[in-house]
Amino acid sequence: MIVWLNGTHGAGKTTTSTLVQRLLPNARVLDAEKVGEVLMDIKPGLPATDNFQHWDPWWPLVVETARRILHYAGGILVMPMTVLVEDYWREISAGLAEHGIPVRHFVLHVDQTALRDRIQNDTDLGPSPFRFAYMQPYAEAARTWLHNEAEVIDTTHITADEAAHRIAESVLNH
Template sequence: MIIWLNGAFGAGKTQTAITLQYRLPHAFLYDPEQAGLYIRKNLPNSMQKADFQNHPLWRSIVREHLAYLTTNTEGIILVPMTITDSSNYEEIIGQLRKDGHEVLHFVLAASAETLGKRLAKRGNKENSWAAQQIPRCMNGLANPLFENKLVTDELAVDEVAAAIAERAGLNLHKDCRPWWKVRWMQMTSRWR
């Protein structure tokens, strides 16, 4: 099973995925951004695009890699990645589903104000690239294609992870991280 956590920058995708990774047996955190960084590093400047998601190669690598993982592992694959273009969604998530892979897609939604505050807490100023993407992400994710929205404005990371697990029909185990790591994450990522 693949759990794709979508949402604007600052929505809590990565922190939620990390929490789920520690609370679901055999869960694996897959970062599609690494494929994008690989492409950027290994293509000449003349072939570069502003957004690596616009490379057909990136979409192909991500789709094939996820198909390989789901075919060869029993664990849950967690994918924290913003994807707002409906054709990219269909090319990756839609095709994986057509090929018989179970993909549960969730959008972690929050107001622009909340997203801005969260980004500021992690050091992204109002004019940062991530902050400038908020309107584009919110507009793109308003498309009904991007299903299973979970409003996170008033939720902590643990609450978001619990809601995702419940919607996915999964039972969360006790967090296996050392107590101080859990406490540190709670202190540094509290969203309210």
């Protein structure tokens, strides 16, 4: 099984994924961003883009990487990754379904005011123009399709630990 943690940049996916992994038996974290980093390291580079998710190889490589890891190690993969383009999510979820891999899709939601504050006051990364740039695309995806495709966990007023427990509870009781 895959437990996919979606949501905008700065919502707490990476932190929450580590906590979820500890709560689920035989779980591992696979950050699909690493697949994108492999593509970014190709020399000479692939066609210019502002987001590696726009490269066609990214979606099938995410599916194939997850499939092979699950085949090799079994268990549960917790995958923190923002996917705001509906077609990309459809490609990934259909690819996983073709291999019979169940996906529990969660969105970590933060209201815009709290998110702006988190990004502005992030002590690790500092204010991030990249994260700010995705606030509006996230809001649009949430309004049009994303929240209909997942279990939404509002993290505006809860800790990452509380969010992780809600997700683990939902996975274990489903």
